[in-house]
Amino acid sequence: MKVTKLTTYRLPPRWMFLKVETDEGITGWGEPVIEGRARTVEAAVHELSEYVIGQDPARINDIWSTLYRGGFYRGGPILMSAIAGIDQALWDIKGKALGVPVYQLLGGLVRDKIKAYSWVGGDRPADVIAGMKKLTEIGFDTFKLNGCEEMGLIDNSRKIDAAVAVAAQVREAMGNAIEFGLDFHGRVNAPMAKLLIKELEPYRPLFIEEPVLAEQAEYYPRLAAQTAIPIAAGERMFSRYEFKRVLANGGLAIAQPDLSHAGGITECLKIASMAEAYDVALAPHCPLGPIALASCLHVDFVSYNAVLQEQSMGIHYNQGAELLDYVINKDDFKMTDGYFYPLTKPGLGVEINEELVIERSKNAGDWRNPVWRYPDGAVAEW
Ligand SMILES: O=C(O)[C@H](O)[C@@H](O)[C@@H](O)[C@H](O)CO
Numbered sequence: 001m002k003v004t005k006l007t008t009y010r011l012p013p014r015w016m017f018l019k020v021e022t023d024e025g026i027t028g029w030g031e032p033v034i035e036g037r038a039r040t041v042e043a044a045v046h047e048l049s050e051y052v053i054g055q056d057p058a059r060i061n062d063i064w065s066t067l068y069r070g071g072f073y074r075g076g077p078i079l080m081s082a083i084a085g086i087d088q089a090l091w092d093i094k095g096k097a098l099g100v101p102v103y104q105l106l107g108g109l110v111r112d113k114i115k116a117y118s119w120v121g122g123d124r125p126a127d128v129i130a131g132m133k134k135l136t137e138i139g140f141d142t143f144k145l146n147g148c149e150e151m152g153l154i155d156n157s158r159k160i161d162a163a164v165a166v167a168a169q170v171r172e173a174m175g176n177a178i179e180f181g182l183d184f185h186g187r188v189n190a191p192m193a194k195l196l197i198k199e200l201e202p203y204r205p206l207f208i209e210e211p212v213l214a215e216q217a218e219y220y221p222r223l224a225a226q227t228a229i230p231i232a233a234g235e236r237m238f239s240r241y242e243f244k245r246v247l248a249n250g251g252l253a254i255a256q257p258d259l260s261h262a263g264g265i266t267e268c269l270k271i272a273s274m275a276e277a278y279d280v281a282l283a284p285h286c287p288l289g290p291i292a293l294a295s296c297l298h299v300d301f302v303s304y305n306a307v308l309q310e311q312s313m314g315i316h317y318n319q320g321a322e323l324l325d326y327v328i329n330k331d332d333f334k335m336t337d338g339y340f341y342p343l344t345k346p347g348l349g350v351e352i353n354e355e356l357v358i359e360r361s362k363n364a365g366d367w368r369n370p371v372w373r374y375p376d377g378a379v380a381e382w
């Protein structure tokens with residue numbers, strides 16, 4: 001079998017799908033994208049396609065190594081997201097060619113279901129309680145919300161109190177019937193992270209995500225030393241080499257590689273195993289679409305340390321399209337009591353409505369995250 005063609009489709013709300021065709025009629029789908037830089041990743045996918053077209057799609061490891069090592073320069077969000085989407089599609093082809101779901105190719109199920117969590121509250125979490133109550137009715141008991149709004153390098157008590165008030169309201173309204181992670185979203189610098197985490201301790205968030213930016217990962221062990229709340233990070237770490245340093249330095253309790261940013265299934269499996277060796281849990285990052293989610297689920301179902309799966313149903317970013325809009329086999333993604341079950345169809349287990357993809361890709365738009373500014377006019381981390 002040989003790869004014959006790579007076609008990319010930028011799509012609402014802010015996704016990109018990749019279709020990889022072969023000379024035996026088997027097609028694989030991937031989801032290479034960096035939110036807000038879809039066109040850049042698209043160019044990278046087509047530049048890398050020179051190393052994929054004409055190749056045997058079964059040789060995933062060799063193609064992956066060629067894409068990663070063959071261009072001298074390596075790593076980073078753009079190239080690793082392009083590789084991720086190609087890798088996902090190659091695993092999809094392999095599973096379809098052999099008639100088995102990808103998790104069977106990776107040693108089979110290590111669990112029967114994986115707990116999902118849902119975003120509530122949007123960019124500026126105010127009233128998250130209503131959102132949580134609605135989702136508990138369909139079985140969710142685990143949520144994530146932004147831990148704060150903009151936070152200056154040194155900020156004032158009112159900002160800290162506003163952030164803590166949200167966590168206090170959640171615990172007040174929901175008790176310990178639910179759990180919630182707080183995503184600092186990289187908005188907080190080391191000095192304020194120490195203070196904010198200390199003030200949040202009494203409300204026992206399930207984890208604090210990106211307490212500081214990934215480029216400040218050396219603070220993770222120092223922050224972990226001051227708090228019992230698990231530190232989570234990984235969505236802006238793009239290879240096992242980035243995770244290696246962070247795992248070795250300690251402090252990380254939950255690794256959150258993104259299956260569409262960190263080299264795909266091939267690389268994230270390695271990251272999952274490395275994390276397990278350090279007793280670090282796996283909770284793949286996934287605010288994206290169905291192919292990214294399916295790729296996460298196959299890794300979750302073969303990774304002993306997988307504990308939670310992010311998914312974008314109802315996420316504040318999904319304006320213009322919802323998680324399963326482009327999926328034919330929607331029922332396979334049904335969450336029961338807040339859990340996902342294995343995708344058992346061959347390959348990744350996502351049947352893409354190609355006609356709708358082609359239609360909606362005609363005016364996809366270019367999603368951009370907001371650029372926030374501090375009161376003094378300087379750019380703030382969003
Ligand atoms: O945890 C999450 O889902 C992420 O922090 C998410 O909010 C961002 O990755 C966003 O997608 C960037 O555009």
Ligand SMILES: [Mg+2]
Pocket residue numbers: 183185209210235
């Ligand atoms: Mg996050």
